[in-house]
Amino acid sequence: MSTWPQWLPLREELVPMSPYGAPQVSAEASLNTNENPFSPSPALIKAIADRVSAIGAQLNRYPDREATSLRTALASYVNSQSGTSIDISNVWAANGSNEIIQSIFLAFGRKSALGFTPSYSMHPLIAKVTATPWIDGTRRKDFTLDCDAASAQIESLRPALTFITTPNNPTGSAVLIGEIESLARSTKNVGGLLVIDEAYAEFSSEKSAVTLIEKYPNVVVIRTMSKAFAFAGARVGYLVAHPSVIDAMRLVRLPYHLSALTQVAASAALEFSDELLATVQGLIAAREDVASRMEQLGLEVVPSCSNFLLFSGFKRASADVWKDLLDKGVLIRDVGLEGYLRVTIGNEAENNKFLSALKEVLNK
Ligand SMILES: *Cc1c(COP(=O)(O)O)cnc(C)c1O
8 A cells, every 4th residue: 555645635535545557567478458469450550540640630629529420330330249229329438448437437326336246346446436335245156146146135235336247357257148137127126227347248149238228228238349359559448328328428528538539440440340350259269278278287267258267276375376477478367366367368379378387387
């Protein structure tokens, strides 16, 4: 914990906090933040450069505050994936889904928010920053979500916001759409929103919760271009929800929050969706291959519907295994769950490098 100078009038609730900090150190294989390992193609890079060049002369002007063409393109992408018929009034876009999460807390977080640990660490962190009381709900021992227990927690705690991450980070497990629907009913009964974080949706074969919005207007779905879309550096996340939820986003967003550069780059990337998503099937196959090779090393691997694996079964402290892997040039993630580590699926060379380093480290 840092010590702050006396003269600094820092908000009291921020004093014990530390900044979000996945280590950004260089390593031969960076398998710690669930990025897609494949770079954009030369054709996409050129398309982005052309679009940026075309708007260069208008950079003295503020961007389209409503991000009209990007949100229209995002709506048709979602419709093509999920067979829905949403339109621009159901979509909001921001600088990464983390900004979407922050806007949700700013707009709806007054009462309290419930999530089921272990899950995405930014949900409770952003709750804290926006002064929203956060409640840690519970999962089964194997980290899967017990839907009946979750509904009971919702009905007794009556949170304004309930967060479900599916596939979940850091475990990789998905919640079935029927279970999401029963949580939609429970949250509706208590007058709350059900926030589904689908950052890894494209890696899962489970139906998206966007298909529930028409029937349950209290369901809001957070998506991102950072993972499957291989676009983390551009910072583009989006929200799919009832138009009234989108209207509430306008109250809390900063004016002109999404730069003209981001808007054109993201629109160009969406035109290349087939190409960008082509890596997803390969990453899923690699995930299964890496998992079985890890099991052959005597490790236990949590079944995953995402682009990463949570694993355990070490004969010594997981933090020491993490450090020894880094010494061998392989950066993975210590998610703060004693006895477990998380690895992102990389390209073939990175996966092989990870597996051979892991073998040496385990035998140490
Ligand atoms: C990676 C991740 C995000 C992505 O955040 P961006 O701000 O869009 O890069 C959101 N939610 C979860 C669960 C994640 O793992």
